[in-house]
Amino acid sequence: MAELQMLLEEEIPAGKRALVESYQNLTRVADYCENNYVQAQDKRKALEETKAYTTQSLASVAYQINALANNVLQLLDIQAS
Structure with missing residues (x-):
């Protein structure tokens, strides 16, 4: 039961936050690369x-x-058992 709680309260929300941060980072990387290419000799x-x-x-x-x-x-496996 502790594993289920950890997944629901920590692991999965942390993974979702990491994906949101990655989206923001990808936007910054794209902006940097575009500006770098335009300005590059x-x-x-x-x-x-x-x-x-x-x-x-x-x-x-x-x-x-x-x-x-x-x-x-893992969450689905725990719930199914």
Whole structure:
């Protein structure tokens, strides 16, 4: 029962907050990359930097989605048993 309570009160809400923060971070990364590309003299370098930031940011979001999905599955397993 303690595990269920921890999932409901801590883990799942924390995962949702992390996704909201990631959304905000993705917006900031997109703004930075756009401004950086527009102002860059070396467009190819700016594009490579944009690709690196995008890859890192999306990998982080995918990890957070996976962690939250695992917590939800755990919750469902506990409720089913």
